[in-house]
Ligand code: SF4
């Protein structure tokens with residue numbers, strides 16, 4: 001099912017833009033009214049003396065993120081993080097304008113115009129979580145915003161435009177603190193995007209109609225040969241040129257490069273799991289499309305733990321997952337007791 005990822009991104013973006021318009025008991029459902037020192041959270045009203053509740057909510061969210069990453073890998077980075085969502089939206093605008101407008105100057109102008117509109121509305125939506133949205137939009141024209149509203153709308157619009165339009169994956173690689181701690185939350189039992197080298201190697205182009213390795217009886221390679229071929233393909237300068245294989249000995253990777261072209265982080269996942277991989281699954285979808293075109297089974301690239309790829313049992317309950325789970329349960333227990 002290759003299309004659920006863009007649909008999920010669209011749903012999350014739509015939810016963000018709808019958020020300040022939601023009402024609860026006649027008031028804006030989510031409003032951080034800083035001058036009024038009042039936070040409305042879907043019927044729950046917090047005052048300055050409730051700072052502990054707000055900190056508790058933040059702690060619950062942080063612990064949930066740690067638990068999710070430890071159990072499922074960087075799925076937040078690949079599917080929920082605003083940097084990923086807006087980068088994907090801006091890239092989609094870039095590709096759509098280039099596809100529909102043949103004149104490069106027109107395509108570039110349309111792209112920047114659409115980027116500017118999205119960035120500006122993102123700034124308005126964000127400020128609409130701190131200043132009543134209906135008033136903010138009602139005073140859009142003629143402009144009657146306060147200096148702070150104007151500053152923060154412009155600030156978030158510029159940040160969106162710069163981060164999603166230009167910096168993109170550099171934010172994940174160089175700036176994001178969560179990306180720095182992710183390796184310490186994951187281990188051999190954490191699912192990540194993996195290449196099945198036993199099935200895919202040796203890679204190479206071939207004529208159509210030969211069938212997948214299991215269909216034509218070649219079967220899976222042993223793990224040592226598979227990783228040797230994958231290493232040789234990734235490091236030709238070190239390992240020397242790959243031997244030439246007859247078509248019936250080739251694995252299921254047709255070496256089309258679609259996975260590399262689809263990767264927003266410019267990775268080749270066939271070289272092994274990489275610390276910069278955000279588990280977005282774009283390579284998985286691109287490869288499954290190729291597998292369907294060749295009438296091979298899907299799953300040459302897939303989300304799986306290293307333990308699973310090595311035919312070991314994946315352990316879901318480990319010290320780090322148990323610690324995060326117990327912390328989360330304690331936080332929720334204390335929170336429910338206080339409410
Ligand atoms: S390797 Fe695949 S899952 Fe990882 S960032 Fe690249 S496209 Fe996304």
Ligand code: SF4
Nearest residue numbers: 253254256257259287
């Ligand atoms: S998309 Fe699949 S078949 Fe194509 S190069 Fe990548 S792993 Fe090989």
